[in-house]
Amino acid sequence: MKKLAVLTSGGDSPGMNAAIRAVVRKSIFEGYEVYGVYQGFQGLITDNIEKLELGDVGDIIQRGGTKLFSARCPEFIDAGVRKKGVENLKKHGIDALVVIGGDGSYRGAERLNGEGIRTIGVPGTIDNDINGTDFTIGFDTALNTIVDAVDRIRDTATSHERTFIIEVMGRDAGDLALWAGVAGGAETILIPEDASDIKAVAERIEAGMNRGKKHSIIIVAEGVMSAQECGKELRKYINVDTRESVLGHMQRGGKPTGNDRVLASRLGAFAVDLLKDGVSGCAVGIENNRLIETKFDKIFEEEHQIDRALYKLSQELSI
Numbered sequence: 076m077k078k079l080a081v082l083t084s085g086g087d088s089p090g091m092n093a094a095i096r097a098v099v100r101k102s103i104f105e106g107y108e109v110y111g112v113y114q115g116f117q118g119l120i121t122d123n124i125e126k127l128e129l130g131d132v133g134d135i136i137q138r139g140g141t142k143l144f145s146a147r148c149p150e151f152i153d154a155g156v157r158k159k160g161v162e163n164l165k166k167h168g169i170d171a172l173v174v175i176g177g178d179g180s181y182r183g184a185e186r187l188n189g190e191g192i193r194t195i196g197v198p199g200t201i202d203n204d205i206n207g208t209d210f211t212i213g214f215d216t217a218l219n220t221i222v223d224a225v226d227r228i229r230d231t232a233t234s235h236e237r238t239f240i241i242e243v244m245g246r247d248a249g250d251l252a253l254w255a256g257v258a259g260g261a262e263t264i265l266i267p268e269d270a271s272d273i274k275a276v277a278e279r280i281e282a283g284m285n286r287g288k289k290h291s292i293i294i295v296a297e298g299v300m301s302a303q304e305c306g307k308e309l310r311k312y313i314n315v316d317t318r319e320s321v322l323g324h325m326q327r328g329g330k331p332t333g334n335d336r337v338l339a340s341r342l343g344a345f346a347v348d349l350l351k352d353g354v355s356g357c358a359v360g361i362e363n364n365r366l367i368e369t370k371f372d373k374i375f376e377e378e379h380q381i382d383r384a385l386y387k388l389s390q391e392l393s394i
């Protein structure tokens with residue numbers, strides 16, 4: 076390998092820039108030429124590929140979003156379309172690619188790996204929903220953004236004696252809701268991995284009110300239901316004054332936390348190490364503070380699991 080490329084794909088996450096920087100600097104440190112592909116897989120097809128130098132990734136470690144832009148590119152499922160992307164890379168003499176993104180991006184990367192481009196995936200998503208790693212790049216930042224919002228809402232919930240329902244991101248994965256709920260001291264956490272019994276939630280809130288509890292915070296992952304729906308459901312069972320907050324895209328933005336920057340730096344550099352060692356067709360991750368690689372097919376084998384012990388703890392602590 077003499078030349079490799081890096082791209083970011085799917086939903087952006089804070090820390091992607093730090094990962095790009097690590098890939099670029101580690102590659103140059105090892106004596107490789109490194110290229111940036113703009114707009115994810117879309118940029119492969121349109122040949123939006125440029126050589127990057129050390130200075131091109133200066134002053135980005137602290138920035139949210141991604142310098143290389145991201146895009147969804149549904150047509151990448153088509154083998155003929157991917158062939159064009161492979162040809163464009165080959166034209167530049169590039170035969171290896173680091174793909175920073177989520178589960179969908181890994182699928183594109185796996186395909187490419189069987190089609191003449193050696194690929195490595197780096198987990199970049201706020202959802203923390205990828206197998207093969209304890210944490211994804213961006214999760215810690217999004218978690219802290221949500222916790223900050225929950226703390227602010229708690230102040231007003233206390234003052235006005237109300238039940239607040241906070242809707243957070245997570246279509247299929249409840250990690251953000253769970254971690255933010257534990258960190259923010261929420262009374263109730265509703266995650267897609269568990270059937271939600273709103274009647275039981277209502278009974279708990281009522282019991283709390285009978286004990287003299289004046290306010291309560293419910294965190295609901297968007298995949299369960301909307302905050303609005305949740306409020307409506309609750310009021311079927313109890314007479315409670317609710318206020319709903321949808322945190323929305325603010326969860327995806329902002330400067331990455333120190334933890335996300337360090338994680339991104341380690342994983343980005345490790346991806347280059349693996350390519351250097353002739354390894355590909357896998358994604359990098361961190362497990363018990365050790366860097367690991369996992370073959371893509373193993374990653375796709377099972378559904379991502381929520382931390383059940385943490386979920387149980389959240390229920391024990393919110394009685």
Ligand code: ADP
Binds near residue numbers: 116146153182
């Ligand atoms: P994420 O990577 O955040 O999960 P997406 O699911 O939107 O985001 O996937 C990002 C991109 O990866 C898609 O727009 C598409 O270009 C590519 N992709 C997703 N699934 C496949 C697939 N089965 N085969 C090839 N490419 C895919």
